[in-house]
Amino acid sequence: MVAAPFRYERVSSFEEAVRALHERGEDAKVIAGGQSLVPMMNLRIARPEWLIDVNPVGAGPIEDHGGYLRLPALTRHRAIEEAEVVRRRCPILAEAAAHVGNVRTRTRGTVGGSLAHADPAAELPCVAVALGAEVTVLGRDGARAVAADDLLVSYLTTTLAPDEVVVEVRVPTLGPRGGWSFLEMSRRSSDWMVVGVAALVELDAAGAVTAASVAVGGVAERAWLVPAEALADLLGAAPEEALLARVAERAAAMLRPEDDVQASGEYRRRLAAVLGRRALAQAVARAGLSEAELAPRGNGEQT
């Protein structure tokens, strides 16, 4: 199928985009990478009257601000996957970005688009929630910062107003004894996840856990941040396999995923427990890796 007729405007700043969205009303949509919006238009699930193309704004560089990385909204998934600064300072983000679709999709799709689109099976919202990332949103009254966890509401639904745009995303960088892991199961390598888990841990010098954060994708109507009480047993403890398994089981038991064509809800819940245990174990194993051990090269995948 082809998209219904639409009108098209290019803007060279996010301020202009906000103005255009406001003037054109609720039938206007921003287009960034087009990797979700265009397929939806072709299927006529979306029929915007106006497309506001923000690509002339450009992405600009990913900046290291010490405690956080600043990713402009138009940063492509491929840039996140490949950037040395991301691999070294926030490696979970690069690891997750490598799972997004195929290389053609990653070359066009953007971090701002992924968060604004809010697909519950998308990798970047899941990792953003686990990291406690902050999203800068621009509207008619200026900019506001919103936690990724507060941006996401439900299937393809966020707290963005129709005339607001995502401008940048700030992701906390890895601590000196921080470990990370992003694991997912999908039916084929370039498919959306059936279930994915993002896990972050911090250890003290004695190897006890001082902080942990886990988010799960594909199991609810949005990326699910595991409540702190489900991870509480980790704090102050030596992260042994049996403890990690118990914590992952407890968190997964809170889930009530629905059946769909890809998997039953019960299968997803089991998968969340297994991937949760493995992700926590990998995060623990990676905690304290030196900078020289980080920033591995891309896998050169060309699918």
Ligand SMILES: Cc1cc2nc3c(=O)[nH]c(=O)nc-3n(C[C@@H](O)[C@H](O)[C@H](O)COP(=O)(O)OP(=O)(O)OC[C@H]3O[C@@H](n4cnc5c(N)ncnc54)[C@H](O)[C@@H]3O)c2cc1C
């Ligand atoms: C074959 C294929 C496989 C894919 N596989 C995956 C996958 O495995 N995992 C995954 O996560 N995604 C996958 N995707 C979709 C993903 O790649 C998109 O990049 C992403 O969801 C949206 O980013 P985009 O820049 O393309 O957004 P667009 O398609 O341009 O826009 C998507 C939505 O976000 C809004 N939007 C975009 N940018 C902004 C902004 N700055 N401010 C406010 N609103 C904005 C648009 O108005 C629209 O509603 C796949 C896509 C394809 C075509």
